[in-house]
Amino acid sequence: MRNTFIKTLVESARKDKDICLIIGDLGFGVVTPFMEEFPERFFNAGIAEQNMTSVAAGMAKEGKKVVTYSIGNFTTLRCLEQIRNDCAYHEVNVKIVSVGGGLAYGAHGMTHHATEDIAIMRAIPNVMVFAPGDPEEAKEVTKAMFAHEGTCYLRLGKGGEKRIHEEIKNFRIGKAIKIKEGNEIAIFSTGAILDEATGARQRLEEMGYCVAQYSFPTIKPIDSETILDCANKCNMIVSVEEHNILGGLGGAVAEVLAEHNTKAKLVRIGMPDTFSSVVGKQSYLREVYGLSAKKIVEKVLSKL
Numbered sequence: 001m002r003n004t005f006i007k008t009l010v011e012s013a014r015k016d017k018d019i020c021l022i023i024g025d026l027g028f029g030v031v032t033p034f035m036e037e038f039p040e041r042f043f044n045a046g047i048a049e050q051n052m053t054s055v056a057a058g059m060a061k062e063g064k065k066v067v068t069y070s071i072g073n074f075t076t077l078r079c080l081e082q083i084r085n086d087c088a089y090h091e092v093n094v095k096i097v098s099v100g101g102g103l104a105y106g107a108h109g110m111t112h113h114a115t116e117d118i119a120i121m122r123a124i125p126n127v128m129v130f131a132p133g134d135p136e137e138a139k140e141v142t143k144a145m146f147a148h149e150g151t152c153y154l155r156l157g158k159g160g161e162k163r164i165h166e167e168i169k170n171f172r173i174g175k176a177i178k179i180k181e182g183n184e185i186a187i188f189s190t191g192a193i194l195d196e197a198t199g200a201r202q203r204l205e206e207m208g209y210c211v212a213q214y215s216f217p218t219i220k221p222i223d224s225e226t227i228l229d230c231a232n233k234c235n236m237i238v239s240v241e242e243h244n245i246l247g248g249l250g251g252a253v254a255e256v257l258a259e260h261n262t263k264a265k266l267v268r269i270g271m272p273d274t275f276s277s278v279v280g281k282q283s284y285l286r287e288v289y290g291l292s293a294k295k296i297v298e299k300v301l302s303k304l
Helices: 002-015 028-037 049-061 077-088 117-122 135-147 191-206 224-233 249-258 282-288 293-303
Strands: 019-023 042-044 065-071 094-099 127-130 151-155 177-180 185-190 211-215 218-220 236-244 265-271
Touching (some): 002 019, 002 135, 019 049, 028 042, 077 094, 077 117, 117 151, 135 151, 185 191, 185 224, 191 211, 191 236, 191 293, 218 249, 224 249, 236 293, 249 265
Parallel strands (some): 094 151, 185 211, 236 265
Antiparallel strands (some): 127 218, 177 211
16 A cells, blocks of 8 residues: 555656655655655655654645655654644645554554544544555545645555455545445445455355445545435444544544434444554454454444
């Protein structure tokens, strides 16, 4: 996913001379194509993410479209005040990109587990929030992000995510992507957990259930229309995210449903409201915290 992002970033920068990239002293093997082709538009701020964000805001005030790039928590939590006061408040063209969302940096421990970022960034006014589910979604989101004037947050996986979509036609900010129709259970997911959600849907179908599936690469603004349509057709909506159970996709869906009279029961699947104290590979941590396809199915069956 991150390689697709950099490829799309380079392609966009060839068309737009105002696109710049600032990194927090990492990712050189990934960002090298941009660095080599546009050395005058590439900057390394060092391990100083607060400064990186303020510099980006200043450049954006002068007409640049600036990408800040680092590990999940470092581009967000470490410099939250600068994002809020310097970028969002002034509605400048800063695109905050985090790599390794969720539990992707599993072996590095909770300091590198980005499991609260979506909720926090959703709460800041004037910030669009994106979490693509596969490389194809990452490509479309990146293009749409640069077409949008204002501050955006883009959450990427670390790499090696499965390609779920062969092609995405007519991508729009704020619109979920339909993967499968269904009228009993609807599975919603955001971010790189899409492959586990897809596996869960396939297992449920093998059991005889008619399951709809949607990917939500845009968390803010949320696709209320799709949520309500599924809530009126299906008996259960299941939200799946590699993120704290509070304030992310499940929270956004719950906000929509709370204001309307629908028949669907909501089941939120995500990280429990606790720090991820376990370390290990991402696949292992997904199993531990109930985010694997198998665990998702078990949770759904327990609620039917």
